Amino acid sequence: MTYEDLVKNIDxxxxxxxxxMVIQGLYARGAYHVDIKKLVRMIEADVMLTxxxxxxxxxxxxxxxxxxxSISQAVTLLGTQQIYGLVIEYAISEHLKADxxxxxxxxxxxxxxxxxxxxxxxxxxxxxDLRDTHLLTSLSLIMESGKIIISKExxxxxxxxxxxxxxxxxxxxxxxxxxxxDTTSYYLSGVxxxxxxxxxxxxxxxxxxxxxxxxxxxxxDDIIKQYIKAIDIVRTAINLKEVLTDQSIKKASQKVKExxxxxxHFETVAKRIRKKYENAA
Numbered sequence: 001m002t003y004e005d006l007v008k009n010i011d012x013x014x015x016x017x018x019x020x021m022v023i024q025g026l027y028a029r030g031a032y033h034v035d036i037k038k039l040v041r042m043i044e045a046d047v048m049l050t051x052x053x054x055x056x057x058x059x060x061x062x063x064x065x066x067x068x069x070s071i072s073q074a075v076t077l078l079g080t081q082q083i084y085g086l087v088i089e090y091a092i093s094e095h096l097k098a099d100x101x102x103x104x105x106x107x108x109x110x111x112x113x114x115x116x117x118x119x120x121x122x123x124x125x126x127x128x129d130l131r132d133t134h135l136l137t138s139l140s141l142i143m144e145s146g147k148i149i150i151s152k153e154x155x156x157x158x159x160x161x162x163x164x165x166x167x168x169x170x171x172x173x174x175x176x177x178x179x180x181x182d183t184t185s186y187y188l189s190g191v192x193x194x195x196x197x198x199x200x201x202x203x204x205x206x207x208x209x210x211x212x213x214x215x216x217x218x219x220x221d222d223i224i225k226q227y228i229k230a231i232d233i234v235r236t237a238i239n240l241k242e243v244l245t246d247q248s249i250k251k252a253s254q255k256v257k258e259x260x261x262x263x264x265h266f267e268t269v270a271k272r273i274r275k276k277y278e279n280a281a
Contacts, residue, residue, distance in 0.1 A: 003182040010192050019046050020091035031081040043071045052090045060276045061119035085138020092145055098152035102164045103240045114144055117238045123269045139202050140234055146188030174210045184210045237270055244274035
C-alpha cells in the first residue's frame, strides 16, 4: 500500500451525510456569521446527531460544572466553531467505519482519545486565546481521522500484521507512518478534509503539521505556525502511544516552554484531565 493508494481511496469517497453538508453550508461565510437559531434547529432535527453532541460535551473531560441538556445551551457555551467540529466528528464516525485495534485501541478507546485531545486543547488554550481555542478545539477532535483511513485500508491488506508490529514498537508515530506509507495520518486527514471541502484552515494546518518550517506551504504565516505548534503540543501529550503519561506531559511541557507559554498552567490542566481519565478506566 502506498501514499497514492490512500489518496486514491480518499478521492473515491462519497460526500458526507446530507445533514452534515447542509449544516456545513451554514458556515460558508465563517463560523462567526452562522445563523445560530437555524443551526440549532437543524441539529435538533437529527436525534442521533443531537444525542452524540450532548454525550460528547457532557464527558467529564470537558470539565463543565453542570450537565448541558440542549443544543442551544451547547452553542452558547462552546461557540459555533466547536459545534462545527462536533457535527463533523459525528459525520466522520458514521462515514468511516474501521477497526482501530491495529493500534492497540478499540474503537471506543480511540474515540475517547480524540475527546481527550479536544478537551486538553480547550482547557489549556482558552487562557491563551479564546477565539483561537474554538478553532483548535474542534480540529483536535477530528485530526486523527487519517488513522481511521489507514486502519481501514490495512485491515484489508497483507501488510496488516507488519504495520501493527511496527507501530507498536515505534517511538515516534509520524516518523513511522512516513517511513512505512510515505505520508502521515495527519497529512491524510488534511487530504480528506480537503476532499470534503471542510474548513481550509484545518487542511492547511494538518498538511503542514509534520513538515520542517522551511518546507511549509507559502500560505503558512506566523499565526498558522502558532496553531501548528499548539496542535503538536496536544498530540505529544495525548496519542496512541502515550495518553497523558508523566513522560508525554513532560515532553509536551518542554514544547510549551519553548513557545514562552505558562508551563505550570498546561501541566495543571493535563494532570486534571489525566485524573478523570484514570478514574473513568
